[in-house]
Amino acid sequence: MGTATVAVECRGVRKTYDGSGQQVVALRGIDLDIHAGELMMLVGPSGCGKTTLISVIAGILDQDEGLCRVFGHDLLHMKDKDKLRFRAANIGFVFQTYNLLPSLTAAENVSIPMILNGISRQKAQRRAVEVLERVGLAERTGSLPSELSGGQQQRVAIARALVHGPKLIVCDEPTSALDHETGHRVMDLLKQVALDEDRALVIVTHDARIFEFADCIAQMDDGQVVKVVRSSGPS
Numbered sequence: 001m002g003t004a005t006v007a008v009e010c011r012g013v014r015k016t017y018d019g020s021g022q023q024v025v026a027l028r029g030i031d032l033d034i035h036a037g038e039l040m041m042l043v044g045p046s047g048c049g050k051t052t053l054i055s056v057i058a059g060i061l062d063q064d065e066g067l068c069r070v071f072g073h074d075l076l077h078m079k080d081k082d083k084l085r086f087r088a089a090n091i092g093f094v095f096q097t098y099n100l101l102p103s104l105t106a107a108e109n110v111s112i113p114m115i116l117n118g119i120s121r122q123k124a125q126r127r128a129v130e131v132l133e134r135v136g137l138a139e140r141t142g143s144l145p146s147e148l149s150g151g152q153q154q155r156v157a158i159a160r161a162l163v164h165g166p167k168l169i170v171c172d173e174p175t176s177a178l179d180h181e182t183g184h185r186v187m188d189l190l191k192q193v194a195l196d197e198d199r200a201l202v203i204v205t206h207d208a209r210i211f212e213f214a215d216c217i218a219q220m221d222d223g224q225v226v227k228v229v230r231s232s233g234p235s
């Protein structure tokens with residue numbers, strides 16, 4: 001290694017929430033590199049800042065201090081319009097709570113990123129159905145989220161995050177509602193679709209059953225990254 005391209009670069013990233021009169025310091029100076037071609041898992045106790053960190057990385061939340069670059073782009077200082085376009089084209093995000101649009105079917109939900117990128121509705125629908133088949137939902141492409149189980153909704157959210165081939169896929173607990181076999185199937189797909197030299201994948205997880213898929217495990221505690229272990233050796 002050593003020459004690996006950096007997909008995501010965080011330096012001194014700090015974030016404090018100012019909720020209902022109480023300040024919570026969620027990130028206390030994060031330094032982290034995610035290499036292109038790498039599947040990084042982010043682990044750590046509840047409340048340690050995992051969701052906050054991946055939200056900053058994905059440009060969903062602005063940090064208070066520090067630098068975060070995604071494939072060389074500093075999202076914090078981008079104009080809103082450019083940031084939206086960059087995110088739509090390059091980042092897939094699986095929310096801890098799925099965030100599916102309730103009035104759209106599974107296939108329509110999965111079509112959204114493609115439509116945002118200018119692909120025709122018809123073509124998007126076809127491709128959405130293909131990806132839904134790959135996550136085991138061939139029979140449910142026309143169902144609304146409310147008609148799906150938690151694990152099925154989670155798989156729709158995963159299909160939506162990867163359908164447009166984004167350079168960075170960020171997933172918050174993507175296998176929490178899945179049984180062992182379905183979890184492995186989804187991880188196989190994520191790894192296959194997401195990983196080549198131009199892409200990277202970050203997965204927040206408590207699920208030890210999927211650690212085997214990681215190239216790198218970053219451990220957080222109390223707003224900091226305390227340890228990074230790469231399977232290719234220390235770096």
Ligand SMILES: Nc1ncnc2c1ncn2[C@@H]1O[C@H](COP(=O)(O)OP(=O)(O)OP(=O)(O)O)[C@@H](O)[C@H]1O
Pocket residue numbers: 017018019024025026044045046047048049050051052053096
């Ligand atoms: N919108 C918010 N307003 C105020 N505090 C928040 C907000 N979001 C998160 N926090 C706080 O920031 C800290 C980090 O939260 P975060 O959601 O990043 O943790 P997490 O590691 O993802 O936890 P979990 O494993 O439970 O999902 C926690 O103390 C949390 O209470």
Ligand SMILES: [Mg+2]
Pocket residue numbers: 050051052096172
């Ligand atoms: Mg979280």
